[in-house]
Amino acid sequence: MKINNTSLPDIFVLELFSFKDNRGEFVKTIHDTTFKENGLEYQFTESFYSVSEKNVIRGMHFQAPPHDHVKLVYVVTGSILDVVVDLRRDSATYGQSFQVELSDKNRKAIYIAKGFAHGFLALEDRSIVEYHCTTSQNKEAEGGILYNSFDFEWPVKQPILSVRDNEFLPLKELNTPF
Numbered sequence: 792m793k794i795n796n797t798s799l800p801d802i803f804v805l806e807l808f809s810f811k812d813n814r815g816e817f818v819k820t821i822h823d824t825t826f827k828e829n830g831l832e833y834q835f836t837e838s839f840y841s842v843s844e845k846n847v848i849r850g851m852h853f854q855a856p857p858h859d860h861v862k863l864v865y866v867v868t869g870s871i872l873d874v875v876v877d878l879r880r881d882s883a884t885y886g887q888s889f890q891v892e893l894s895d896k897n898r899k900a901i902y903i904a905k906g907f908a909h910g911f912l913a914l915e916d917r918s919i920v921e922y923h924c925t926t927s928q929n930k931e932a933e934g935g936i937l938y939n940s941f942d943f944e945w946p947v948k949q950p951i952l953s954v955r956d957n958e959f960l961p962l963k964e965l966n967t968p969f
């Protein structure tokens with residue numbers, strides 16, 4: 792597993808260990824010693840996955856303190872364009888975004904520190920995205936910003952969104968909780 796810096800502090804792209812043979816593929820997603828040596832949190836309390844059709848956008852989501860969490864996100868099958876936005880008010884990169892393609896071909900994962908909004912665009916039908924979070928869901932603490940309200944051009948004309956995701960306030964109207 793290789794851990795790479797990105798243009799945003801505290802966001803890392805992991806190259807997962809993948810082994811292929813005539814049976815298929817083996818992929819390692821979490822390894823406590825490697826995470827610890829690189830200063831990454833690895834004590835996850837909740838995991839879940841979603842299945843999305845092509846052109847679905849989910850996001851941009853966060854969980855506010857004290858229920859905020861680190862997220863590890865990767866694709867099991869399919870491909871997505873994964874996007875994060877820095878919402879930490881004292882950060883030099885506040886409001887800036889970073890994006891990376893995650894797929895069953897490149898076996899990359901994104902490690903997202905506390906204080907970021909997260910979302911993605913599914914690039915293929917039936918893209919399965921798995922998450923591990925360091926705190927569990929807390930409905931009252933859930934929040935988001937509108938997917939098209941920050942410095943990122945989504946490569947899709949008519950995205951498919953949930954009603955909730957379409958109704959989030961734009962970034963400029965957010966009183967950030969971070």
Ligand SMILES: Cc1cn([C@H]2C[C@H](O)[C@@H](COP(=O)(O)OP(=O)(O)O[C@H]3O[C@@H](C)C(=O)[C@@H](O)[C@H]3O)O2)c(=O)[nH]c1=O
Nearest residue numbers: 839841849850851852853862909910911922927928953
């Ligand atoms: C996130 C979540 C949702 N749910 C429920 C609420 C709802 O009935 C159903 C679907 O929820 P959502 O529409 O919020 O699912 P979704 O839009 O896929 O939410 C996810 O989006 C991406 C971008 C993230 O970063 C994740 O952390 C998570 O917020 O599942 C849980 O029970 N536990 C959870 O942790």
